[in-house]
Amino acid sequence: MNWEVVLGIVAGICTTVAVIPQIIKAWKSKKVKDVSPGMFIILMIGVALWVVYGVVKNDIPIIATNGVSLALNSVMFYLMMKYKKD
Amino acid sequence: MNWEVVLGIVAGICTTVAVIPQIIKAWKSKKVKDVSPGMFIILMIGVALWVVYGVVKNDIPIIATNGVSLALNSVMFYLMMKYKKD
Numbered sequence: 059m060n061w062e063v064v065l066g067i068v069a070g071i072c073t074t075v076a077v078i079p080q081i082i083k084a085w086k087s088k089k090v091k092d093v094s095p096g097m098f099i100i101l102m103i104g105v106a107l108w109v110v111y112g113v114v115k116n117d118i119p120i121i122a123t124n125g126v127s128l129a130l131n132s133v134m135f136y137l138m139m140k141y142k143k144d
Numbered sequence: 145m146n147w148e149v150v151l152g153i154v155a156g157i158c159t160t161v162a163v164i165p166q167i168i169k170a171w172k173s174k175k176v177k178d179v180s181p182g183m184f185i186i187l188m189i190g191v192a193l194w195v196v197y198g199v200v201k202n203d204i205p206i207i208a209t210n211g212v213s214l215a216l217n218s219v220m221f222y223l224m225m226k227y228k229k230d
Binding site for chain 1: 148151152154155156157158159160161162163164165166168169170173175176177178179180181182183184186187189190191193194196197200201
């Protein structure tokens with residue numbers, strides 16, 4: 059595995075796991091007032107389309123990274139819906 | 145341009161512009177208390193690495209989409225630093 063592949067994997071891990079600190083923050087504080095639901099709705103549509111693109115192209119890395127992103131962003135969106143009235 | 149390319153472009157536009165509603169929300173409310181700085185720090189590192197990856201691979205779409213993402217996420221991070229004490 060050359061360094062270009064490693065660079066791509068590290069970049070992909072960063073953009074995939076970035077939402078985790080936001081999930082932890084929302085989980086602990088139970089507050090999501092300042093977080094934009096629109097951001098997560100567009101993000102979920104986008105990564106879902108990337109998953110479809112990966113399936114069409116039969117590209118496992120695209121499916122895997124965006125599949126994980128879709129799951130994580132869905133968790134965050136669920137927390138937003140759960141806590142939005144508090 | 146076939147429909148697979150269109151699918152990839154639409155997916156890329158969604159994941160790139162998703163942060164705009166969050167920027168607008170923070171700009172209007174001047175409140176960012178519930179937004180995670182960690183999310184935007186990891187996201188900026190990730191998209192910056194994608195830009196480097198695009199340069200190494202000489203891949204214009206990767207450079208363009210992640211370059212715009214880096215700019216937008218930097219705007220959001222600036223707003224977070226500006227309003228975090230309010």
